[in-house]
Amino acid sequence: MQDTKQSVLTLEQQQKLSISGVASVDSFTENAILLSVNGKRVQISGSKLKVLAFSEGSGNFVASGEVTSIKFGGDRSGFKKLFR
Numbered sequence: 186m187q188d189t190k191q192s193v194l195t196l197e198q199q200q201k202l203s204i205s206g207v208a209s210v211d212s213f214t215e216n217a218i219l220l221s222v223n224g225k226r227v228q229i230s231g232s233k234l235k236v237l238a239f240s241e242g243s244g245n246f247v248a249s250g251e252v253t254s255i256k257f258g259g260d261r262s263g264f265k266k267l268f269r
Contacts, residue, residue, distance in 0.1 A: 190244070192222050199252050202229060207246040210239050218248060226258040 192206030204222065211219040211226075213236050218229040234250035 190223055192244075194255070196252060196255070199231075200249060202246075202248045202252055202255075204246045206244045207239065208244065209241070210236060210246065215250075220246065228254075228256040228258065230254045230256070 190206050192204060195203045197203075204220065204227070206222055208221045208223070211221055213219070213234065215234055216230065216232060218234055218236065220227040220229070229248065229252060231250050231252040231254070234248055234252070236246075236248050238245065238247040240246075
């Protein structure tokens, strides 16, 4: 049995996004942010996205901008296919 940490995602009025349990910020642009959360990938899409804070030690992540979608994917190995 695999031990996974709890993650909490909060989206305020589609403008401010907070996520706990983030292991890494894999890439970010004004239109997309890719994260690793508990070994899974999370893609945040929108416009004027900005990473406001990320603490690798605590796993807390905060971003702002117009969030239009949040997609939860499979394991992190899928990122390698995106960037080859």
